Ligand code: KG4
């Protein structure tokens with residue numbers, strides 16, 4: 491089965507074409523095409539992602555990326571086809587809120603043969619609603635133009651499914667259930683009990699900032715560019731290799747609470763108070779002092795994530811631990827969880843590669859395949875598909 495998947499939930503515009511086969515015990519994936527455009531350089535200027543700017547950028551990027559991914563998959567065949575006027579009218583109606591997308595999509599596809607694709611899927615939430623809508627509308631438009639079924643996908647299920655694929659091929663090791671997923675991204679921090687594929691129960695989540703958000707906000711306070719996660723990580727690593735003195739001390743919020751929820755806004759505020767109490771405009775922190783703060787911040791995050799995950803493992807008796815989301819690209823957090831192998835000898839630990847960890851459309855294709863295998867006969871009515879910025883896993 492060939493899946494074309496679209497991801498536009500935040501600041502990455504991504505499209506993939508993946509061939510998927512087999513049962514969910516060991517699905518196989520072949521990547522026929524994969525393109526991604528990161529808007530980071532555009533948002534960097536503003537220190538964060540601006541939803542309306544992201545929306546405009548997605549609309550601009552989708553047609554050329556679509557051409558590129560179809561070309562990669564040898565499906566961009568120019569010939570004498572003509573889609574009916576009624577079809578284009580319908581497509582225009584669907585795209586009427588997405589500036590310029592109809593015109594560009596039409597000029598890209600009007601002489602291109604319908605590609606050999608079985609299903610189109612798109613991230614419908616959670617994420618930034620205006621950004622999500624561009625992808626959703628584009629997927630619906632393609633579904634109508636090509637008469638192909640469209641399936642909406644939960645972005646967080648995509649992050650979980652990211653462990654199934656290694657950029658180009660399926661990952662061999664099995665997932666045994668019940669499994670526990672720790673999802674750490676710019677918008678979410680969740681512990682999810684997975685009874686099986688498609689059966690999710692949120693055990694705990696952040697009560698305020700997501701962990702990636704705390705990285706980004708703390709980085710901003712330290713005068714580091716967006717996105718702050720990788721910047722903090724770089725500074726923290728230097729503090730460790732140079733063994734800089736440990737001066738900063740930050741709390742481990744909710745580490746002793748008896749539930750599985752998180753809170754990261756207090757940690758961020760402690761950095762703010764530390765800066766206010768020990769530094770001023772005329773006495774700003776040195777590079778080494780910033781590196782010390784970054785290390786302490788990262789250590790606090792690691793301690794909390796590890797402690798809550800252990801609690802959840804004990805509570806659920808999970809046989810597999812999946813850790814996914816952009817923040818797991820962080821070396822320190824990654825290695826802290828790899829160390830669980832020593833403590834939990836029976837536990838299967840699955841962490842995506844860095845490319846699969848941050849937002850991408852390959853993970854959306856993997857989640858699509860899971861949904862199709864679980865519910866082969868469910869047809870989604872294109873008209874009912876909507877973007878939902880607050881969509882929850884269930
Ligand atoms: O999953 P993702 O790509 O997008 C969302 O769904 O939110 O995650 C993005 C988040 C950002 O907050 C970014 O700063 C963080 O992941 N991130 C990192 C690292 N690389 C990306 N955080 C810590 N260390 C990193 N190396």
Ligand code: ZN
Pocket residue numbers: 645649675676815816848849
């Ligand atoms: Zn994400």
